[in-house]
Amino acid sequence: xxxxxxxxxxxxxxxxxxxxxxxxxxxxxxxxxxxxxxxxxxxxxxxxxxxxxxxxxxxxxxxxxxxxxxxxxxxxxxxxxxxxxxxxxxxxxxxxxxxxxxxxxxxxxxxxxxxxxxxxxxxxxxxxxxxxxxxxxxxxxxxxxxxxxxxxxxxxxxxxxxxxxxxxxxxxxxxxxxxxxxxxxxxxxxxxxxxxxxxxxxxxxxxxxxxxxxxxxxxxxxxxxxxxxxxxxxxxxxxxxxxxxxxxxxxxxxxxxxxxxxxxxxxxxxxxxxxxxxxxxxxxxxxxxxxxxxxxxxxxxxxxxxxxxxxxxxxxxxxxxxxxxxxxxxxxxxxxxxxxxxxxxxxxxxxxxxxxxxxxxxxxxxxxxxxxxxxxxxxx
Amino acid sequence: xxxxxxxxxxxxxxxxxxxxxxxxxxxxxxxxxxxxxxxxxxxxxxxxxxxxxxxxxxxxxxxxxxxxxxxxxxxxxxxxxxxxxxxxxxxxxxxxxxxxxxxxxxxxxxxxxxxxxxxxxxxxxxxxxxxxxxxxxxxxxxxxxxxxxxxxxxxxxxxxxxxxxxxxxxxxxxxxxxxxxxxxxxxxxxxxxxxxxxxxxxxxxxxxxxxxxxxxxxxxxxxxxxxxxxxxxxxxxxxxxxxxxxxxxxxxxxxxxxxxxxxxxxxxxxxxxxxxxxxxxxxxxxxxxxxxxxxxxxxxxxxxxxxxxxxxxxxxxxxxxxxxxxxxxxxxxxxxxxxxxxxxxxxxxxxxxxxxxxxxxxxxxxxxxxxxxxxxxxxx
Numbered sequence: 001x002x003x004x005x006x007x008x009x010x011x012x013x014x015x016x017x018x019x020x021x022x023x024x025x026x027x028x029x030x031x032x033x034x035x036x037x038x039x040x041x042x043x044x045x046x047x048x049x050x051x052x053x054x055x056x057x058x059x060x061x062x063x064x065x066x067x068x069x070x071x072x073x074x075x076x077x078x079x080x081x082x083x084x085x086x087x088x089x090x091x092x093x094x095x096x097x098x099x100x101x102x103x104x105x106x107x108x109x110x111x112x113x114x115x116x117x118x119x120x121x122x123x124x125x126x127x128x129x130x131x132x133x134x135x136x137x138x139x140x141x142x143x144x145x146x147x148x149x150x151x152x153x154x155x156x157x158x159x160x161x162x163x164x165x166x167x168x169x170x171x172x173x174x175x176x177x178x179x180x181x182x183x184x185x186x187x188x189x190x191x192x193x194x195x196x197x198x199x200x201x202x203x204x205x206x207x208x209x210x211x212x213x214x215x216x217x218x219x220x221x222x223x224x225x226x227x228x229x230x231x232x233x234x235x236x237x238x239x240x241x242x243x244x245x246x247x248x249x250x251x252x253x254x255x256x257x258x259x260x261x262x263x264x265x266x267x268x269x270x271x272x273x274x275x276x277x278x279x280x281x282x283x284x285x286x287x288x289x290x291x292x293x294x295x296x297x298x299x300x301x302x303x304x305x306x307x308x309x310x311x312x313x314x315x316x317x318x319x320x321x322x323x324x325x326x327x328x329x330x331x332x333x334x335x336x337x338x339x340x341x342x343x344x345x346x347x348x349x350x351x352x353x354x355x356x357x358x359x360x361x362x363x364x365x366x367x368x369x370x371x372x373x374x375x376x377x378x379x380x
Numbered sequence: 381x382x383x384x385x386x387x388x389x390x391x392x393x394x395x396x397x398x399x400x401x402x403x404x405x406x407x408x409x410x411x412x413x414x415x416x417x418x419x420x421x422x423x424x425x426x427x428x429x430x431x432x433x434x435x436x437x438x439x440x441x442x443x444x445x446x447x448x449x450x451x452x453x454x455x456x457x458x459x460x461x462x463x464x465x466x467x468x469x470x471x472x473x474x475x476x477x478x479x480x481x482x483x484x485x486x487x488x489x490x491x492x493x494x495x496x497x498x499x500x501x502x503x504x505x506x507x508x509x510x511x512x513x514x515x516x517x518x519x520x521x522x523x524x525x526x527x528x529x530x531x532x533x534x535x536x537x538x539x540x541x542x543x544x545x546x547x548x549x550x551x552x553x554x555x556x557x558x559x560x561x562x563x564x565x566x567x568x569x570x571x572x573x574x575x576x577x578x579x580x581x582x583x584x585x586x587x588x589x590x591x592x593x594x595x596x597x598x599x600x601x602x603x604x605x606x607x608x609x610x611x612x613x614x615x616x617x618x619x620x621x622x623x624x625x626x627x628x629x630x631x632x633x634x635x636x637x638x639x640x641x642x643x644x645x646x647x648x649x650x651x652x653x654x655x656x657x658x659x660x661x662x663x664x665x666x667x668x669x670x671x672x673x674x675x676x677x678x679x680x681x682x683x684x685x686x687x688x689x690x691x692x693x694x695x696x697x698x699x700x701x702x703x704x705x706x707x708x709x710x711x712x713x714x715x716x717x718x719x720x721x722x723x724x725x726x727x728x729x730x731x732x733x734x735x736x737x738x739x740x741x742x743x744x745x746x747x748x749x750x751x752x753x754x755x756x757x758x759x760x
Contacts, residue, residue: 118605223624225498228660244603246631246671248624248663255653255663272677273635280608283628283635283675290674291626294666297652 089359092347092369095377099369103345104324105137105314107169110152112330112352113374114140117278120159121351123375128161130378138167139314141327143304143334145172145241145268145285148201171268171304172198175239176206177313178266178303184208189236192257194250194288195243195268203239211235212253219249231256240292240300241268242285244276251291258296265292269304271334275353306338328374330354332365340365349373469739472727472749475757479749483725484704485517485694487549490532492710492732493754494520497658500539501731503755508541510758518547519694521707523684523714525552525621525648525665528581551648551684552578555619556586557693558646558683564588569616572637574630574668575623575648583619591615592633599629611636620672620680621648622665624656631671638676645672649684651714655733686718708754710734712745720745729753 092098108114114124131138140152140163147155149165149172156163176199179191185208193199193213203210211232221229229249235257243250257263267289274284289300303309315322322343329335330352339346350356351373359370371377472478488494494504511518520532520543527535529545529552536543556579559571565588573579573593583590591612601609609629615637623630637643647669654664669680683689695702702723709715710732719726730736731753739750751757 220624223656223662225657226659227657229662244600244628246626246628248626248667251626251663251667255667256660259653259661270674272675273639276603277605277607279606280636281639282603282609283631283671286674286677287628287631287635287671288674290670290672291663291667292670293674294650294668294670295652295663297666 089366090369092371092376094379096379099326099345099347099377100131100134100136102324103136103326104320105139105318105326106131107139107141107310107314107325107327107339107344108374109327109329109331109335109352110140110142111144111275113328113349114161115159116352117275118159120161121373121375123373123378125161127374127377137318139169139310140167141169141305141310141338143171143269143271143285144274145170145175145198145304146196147172147198148205149173150201151198169310170198170202172202172241174303174309175199175241175266175268176202176208178301178309179203179208179237179239180206184237187236188234190232190234192231192235192238192253192263193241194246194254194292195239195241199239199241199268212250214245216247216250216253217245219247221249221252229253229256231261233261235261235263237264237266238292239266239268240285240288242274243288246288246291251295254292255295258292258298265296265298265300267300267302267304270300270302271304305334306341308342311338311342311344326368332359332362332367336365336367340367347371469746470749472751472756474759476759479706479725479727479757480511480514480516482704483516483706484700485519485698485706486511487519487521487690487694487705487707487719487724488754489707489709489711489715489732490520490522491524491655493708493729494541495539496732497655498539500541501753501755503753503758505541507754507757517698519549520547521549521685521690521718523551523649523651523665524654525550525555525578525684526576527552527578528585529553530581531578549690550578550582552582552621554683554689555579555621555646555648556582556588558681558689559583559588559617559619560586564617567616568614570612570614572611572615572618572633572643573621574626574634574672575619575621579619579621579648592630594625596627596630596633597625599627601629601632609633609636611641613641615641615643617644617646618672619646619648620665620668622654623668626668626671631675634672635675638672638678645676645678645680647680647682647684650680650682651684685714686721688722691718691722691724706748712739712742712747716745716747720747727751 111117113121115121128138140156142152147170149168149170152168152170153163153165172195179185184191185206191203191208191210193203193210195213197214200210200213221227229252231253238254238257240254254265258265268285270286270289271284272286273281276282293299311322311325314320314325323345325339325344327335327339327344327346328349329338329346330349332348332354336346336348346367348354348359348367348370349372350359350370356370491497493501495501508518520536522532527550529548529550532548532550533543533545552575559565564571565586571583571588571590573583573590575593577594580590580593601607609632611633618634618637620634634645638645648665650666650669651664652666653661656662673679691702691705694700694705703725705719705724706727707715707719707724708727708729709718710729712728712734716726716728726747728734728739728747728750729752730739730750736750
């Protein structure tokens with residue numbers, strides 16, 4: 001089965017269950033519910049409610065689930081629970097017993113796990129070679145939509161890693177594949193892009209027509225008496241990805257398409273911040289998505305992490321239970337949540353943005369294991 | 381008492397009750413709760429819950445409140461309730477008995493009530509003259525932050541209406557007055573502005589230093605390896621108003637100020653759409669506020685409609701009960717809600733964007749009366 005058609009099946013399946021990120025989260029009641037709408041509801045009132053809601057399931061259902069999972073996956077060390085009822089975080093000690101024996105597919109986040117900015121993290125090539133040598137499948141999942149899969153292959157190559165486009169899941173690809181799953185091309189309609197070249201390149205590969213994107217970089221609508229922004233009446237979807245040239249023209253174009261043409265609003269992700277450079281946290285795609293949500297009052301369909309699309313796709317493609325998939329990332333609220341919310345195992349690497357102190361000071365998102373870096377996956 | 385100091389009192393009072401729009405809405409349980417968070421929670425799940433919540437109080441507490449209000453204000457026609465339990469909308473028939481005798485202060489929305497785009501609505505000058513001749517105080521409240529009060533005086537003058545700056549409440553003024561109420565100037569800090577000249581002019585009048593605004597129109601941060609956007613460490617507040625030159629530089633500047641400097645995030649309003657021109661609905665300040673909320677994950681303090689600031693200010697300044705204030709507007713979800721949520725009377729004018737069909741097809745926001753235009757306020 002080709003990658004495209006398997007993806008079609010899995011997203012069609014997701015569509016039948018009226019998939020959106022927010023819907024999905026609500027159906028996974030084993031995990032603290034408020035994490036799902038962290039972006040949309042941040043009033044102190046809601047937070048206070050959420051905190052109350054969180055404390056309870058953690059010490060009952062959630063820790064029970066952890067214990068059960070440890071048993072079924074053959075872990076040597078069951079999750080321990082401190083006297084105050086909170087889970088104790090487990091460092092990966094025996095990779096073969098604890099992780100490798102029970103995992104078929106690894107989904108690696110890139111920045112903070114494979115590389116840091118433009119530098120490869122020590123031990124990564126050897127670890128990937130080892131995992132492949134023992135028959136594990138490795139994929140690389142990134143919410144960064146500014147590059148296409150082809151763009152990412154170049155980045156991997158520049159760091160000395162040989163990765164094929166089929167092993168890469170960027171949110172630009174996810175957006176294109178989602179549209180393919182809905183037979184968007186057959187409608188004869190176009191996509192309006194807020195975003196960069198990555199989304200354009202992925203839509204081109206599928207032959208889906210598009211407008212907007214980098215071409216609208218310097219545009220400004222006429223806003224004098226009687227003026228209006230005319231939009232192409234054939235726009236059937238608006239894809240919103242990270243766009244460092246976001247402007248009012250693009251916001252109004254998307255606004256008219258979504259409000260008047262009833263175009264679908266698709267977000268590559270809703271990450272609040274991104275790491276354009278290592279020197280600072282930069283406003284992420286939550287900025288662009290928040291803007292379009294703010295004017296249209298429509299919730300987007302989110303295709304990147306932590307939506308289940310990629311995990312559904314892989315489980316479907318390889319016919320394996322999700323419990324044999326392991327998400328590996330450096331962020332609790334995207335990577336680890338992505339795995340835990342969607343029924344996979346999850347490992348937090350301390351090689352990126354999350355410190356050990358941060359991990360231990362929270363009990364909202366609990367990985368199955370943490371480690372210093374993926375170099376710890378190789379048996380000692 | 382000067383306008384500034386009275387405002388200070390009223391907003392300090394609001395601050396003592398830990399004012400935010402979302403808090404406020406939650407304390408007014410007589411009105412449909414979900415309207416308050418229309419911008420922040422739009423999942424179909426929440427909507428479904430909200431709809432259920434709405435139906436119940438409407439036919440019990442809410443309609444009872446309507447009946448009580450009709451009695452206490454000496455209305456000739458009590459609110460009638462249809463057989464299905466929904467309120468029947470009341471057209472203003474006898475302005476003196478139904479409205480004028482019991483109202484001391486009128487708060488008029490501008491666009492759709494006083495003018496439509498650049499044209500005065502018929503009968504407005506005569507109505508304002510009449511209301512003043514019988515001792516009513518008239519104020520003009522607009523969420524449009526692109527002009528200062530001085531800018532609005534020019535617009536009124538160009539239409540032949542003589543209005544003083546003290547009679548105008550623009551959200552640009554509200555933002556400046558809110559900062560004054562917090563003694564912001566005494567901190568020695570600055571305001572970063574996303575917005576246009578109206579906010580700058582109002583801050584200048586109060587001597588509050590500011591940066592950003594129109595000056596950052598064409599800026600783009602350097603985003604190469606190791607680059608970061610340096611911000612002025614003295615920024616203590618970010619004011620976000622409508623900005624047709626919004627760009628990524630401004631978003632990242634605000635993001636760093638709010639995240640790293642812990643600057644307060646103040647929104648002039650969160651209106652989804654605005655009427656820049658009559659030909660189309662344009663993406664409103666909900667766009668800019670949504671963007672900053674999306675990257676910072678912080679909820680703003682909202683100073684424009686439907687927040688209670690202006691109503692608290694007037695009730696305090698004139699020492700009158702809020703029941704003697706009447707909000708007059710052409711929008712249900714901003715103007716009428718603004719009044720009903722904050723304890724005043726509210727009249728919907730059909731001279732703007734809301735049609736009679738729309739009014740009658742909903743039972744979410746119920747004005748005390750509706751009329752064709754404010755010309756109906758003069759006795760026949």
